[in-house]
Amino acid sequence: MLTIRAKCLTALLICAALSGCNTRPTTLYQWQGYQSNVDAYFRADKLSLDTQTKLMEDDLQKIRASGGVVPPGYYAHLGLLYGQQGNLDQFAQYMQAEKKLYPESQSFMNFLLRNFKK
């Protein structure tokens, strides 16, 4: 009797676990504040470039610490923030990082590396 009950319980638990896995949607990427940082960049008067860079760097640490995937455009935008402040080494480094993680960006990243000069 007890064993049957135990079996039923295990079966129920497995069911619950499985359906839990099925119904909970997960995102492909860790976004953190990326989109609001993009918004801040476009508004220009909201936050200084230096503050925007710091926010992006802090979020990057959080994404890496949680083992999440850095979203498309994240490295490139961070590189742009450095470039706008005259830091061309960091600019190039992050364009390379974007290209490595997302080969789809290769043409555009190469175009930027050739043409972007502060």
Add this chain to the structure above:
Amino acid sequence: MNYKNIFKILSSALVLLVIVGCATTTPIDYAAYKGSRPRSILVLPPLNNTPEVSASYSVLSYVTQPLSEAGYYVMPVTLVAEAFKENGLTQPADMHATSADKLRQIFGADAVLYLSITQYGTVYRVINSVSVVSVEAKLVDLKTGQQLWTGSASASSDEGQSQQQGGVAGLLLSAVVKQVMGTVLNQSHQVAGVATTRLLSAGLPKGVLYGPRSPNYGKD
């Protein structure tokens, strides 16, 4: 069995058919889209057909998340805007007028998404004022110039959280809807987030298809 009964059964079957027929919406043709299989999408700064000057970049700041989660690589929107500016193009209309060849050459994207904003801002009413944002979209293959998909979506600050959506689209939407409910400040911008997420999430009726980076690619 007599003929009367058969007639009764037939007529009720017909009524049922008509009702079912009415309920299904006309499906849109995804043949060109499925044939093109774009991996990367270039989103141009939206055309703004409203008096609100900030509308274009407000909407643009929201496009990356839904399209990326749908499984596409989205060309970094801030760098796209800067690249146009460096080349003397500051108005979305001028960017939209750039030839497909030129766009493909510079950005190397498989497809381009043209957005236009038809409504953005607060509609003042006697009792309460409401923020409304409406956006239209057209996805075009950059190699062939063929139109792959068109869509449109609206959102308003007083619609509540009634429309529940499942999957990742629902997850993204509930996050932006929650923001709208939470604050009155900058409301149009947040309503723009709901409209844009609704417009560009995969897995919704008449929406964009899943892209190659999604586990659902090819299943829709």
